[in-house]
Amino acid sequence: MVETGHYLVLSSIVFTIGVIGVLTRRNVIIILMSIELMLNSVNLNLIAFSDHLQDVSGQVFAVFVITVAAAEAAVGLGIIIALFSNKETVNVDEIDLMKG
Amino acid sequence: MELILFYILAAILVVFSILTVTAHSPVRSAVYLISALLVMAGLFFLLEAEFLGAVQVLVYVGGIMVLFLFVIMLVNVREVENQPRANRQWRTAVVLGVVLSCELLFFVVQGASIFSTEGLESHLIVDGQTLNTESVGNLLFSKYLLPFEIASVLLLVAMVGAVVLTVKER
Numbered sequence: 618m619v620e621t622g623h624y625l626v627l628s629s630i631v632f633t634i635g636v637i638g639v640l641t642r643r644n645v646i647i648i649l650m651s652i653e654l655m656l657n658s659v660n661l662n663l664i665a666f667s668d669h670l671q672d673v674s675g676q677v678f679a680v681f682v683i684t685v686a687a688a689e690a691a692v693g694l695g696i697i698i699a700l701f702s703n704k705e706t707v708n709v710d711e712i713d714l715m716k717g
Numbered sequence: 718m719e720l721i722l723f724y725i726l727a728a729i730l731v732v733f734s735i736l737t738v739t740a741h742s743p744v745r746s747a748v749y750l751i752s753a754l755l756v757m758a759g760l761f762f763l764l765e766a767e768f769l770g771a772v773q774v775l776v777y778v779g780g781i782m783v784l785f786l787f788v789i790m791l792v793n794v795r796e797v798e799n800q801p802r803a804n805r806q807w808r809t810a811v812v813l814g815v816v817l818s819c820e821l822l823f824f825v826v827q828g829a830s831i832f833s834t835e836g837l838e839s840h841l842i843v844d845g846q847t848l849n850t851e852s853v854g855n856l857l858f859s860k861y862l863l864p865f866e867i868a869s870v871l872l873l874v875a876m877v878g879a880v881v882l883t884v885k886e887r
Contacts, residue, residue, distance in 0.1 A: 622826075624764070625825045626825055629822060629825060630734075631731065632821070633817055634734040635734070636813075637810060637811060637814035640806065640813065640814065641738070641807040641810045643801070646743045646746075647740075647743055647746050649785070650737060650746060650750050654738075654753065660761075660769070660773075664761055667764075667766065668766070673852045673853055674861075677856050677857055677861050679769050680772065681868055683772060683777070684871065685868075686777075687781055687872065688874075690784060691784070691875045691876065692875050692879055695879035695883045697788060698791060698882070698883050699883060701792045707792050710804050
C-alpha cells in the first residue's frame with residue numbers, strides 16, 4: 618500500500634517542473650503543454666486524496682479538471698493559430714503587440 | 718509490490734516531465750508529454766481510479782495531444798528549431814521554481830500528520846460491490862449534476878470560441 622504522502626510529493630515535483638517550463642520556455646505551444654502537465658499533477662493530487670478518504674468526489678472533480686483542460690487547450694491552440702497567421706511567430710518574447 | 722511499481726512509475730513520470738520542458742523541438746516535447754500522460758494514467762490505475770485512467774488515455778492522449786500535434790504541424794517547426802529555447806528571464810524562473818518546490822515539500826512534510834482518516838465520515842466507500850465507473854457516474858448525475866451541465870456549456874463555449882478565433886475574415 619502506497620502512502621498518500623508519496624503521491625503528494627510526486628505531484629508537487631511534477632507541478633514544479635510544469636511551472637519552470639511555463640516560466641522559462643519561449644515557444645507558446647510548449648508553454649501550453651507545461652500547463653497541461655500542471656493540471657495533470659493536480660489531478661493526481663485529487664485522486665490520491667479520493668483514495669485516501671475513500672470518497673469518489675475527488676474523482677468527479679478530476680473529471681471537471683480534465684473538461685476545463687480540454688476547453689483551455691482548444692481555445693489556446695485557436696489563439697496560437699490566429700497569432701501565427703498574423704505575426705508569423707510562436708515565441709512569447711517576440712509577441713509584444715500590447716507594449717505600446 | 719505496489720510500492721515498487723509506484724516508484725518505477727514515479728521515476729518514469731519525472732524523467733518524461735523534465736524531458737517535456739527541456740526538449741528542443743515541440744514535436745519531441747509533445748511525444749514526451751504523451752508518454753508522461755500515459756504513465757500518469759498508470760498511476761491512476763494504481764490508485765483504483767479505473768474510470769479516470771481510461772478517460773486520461775482517451776481524452777488527453779487521444780484528443781488533446783493529437784490537437785497539439787496538429788497545431789505543431791500547422792505552424793512552421795523548422796524555423797523554431799535553431800533558436801534559443803529559453804527566454805531572457807530563465808535564471809530568475811529556475812530560482813523561483815526551486816523556491817516553490819522547497820515550499821511545497823515543506824508543507825507536504827509538515828502536513829503529513831493532519832491527513833488522518835480519524836473522525837471523517839466517508840459517505841461513498843468504494844467497496845467490492847460497486848464499480849469505480851458506476852460510483853463516479855452516480856455522483857456525477859446526482860450531487861454534481863449542475864456542475865456537470867455547466868461543464869458541458871463551457872465545452873460548447875470553448876468550441877464556438879475556437880472556431881471564431883481561427884476562421885478567416887473575408
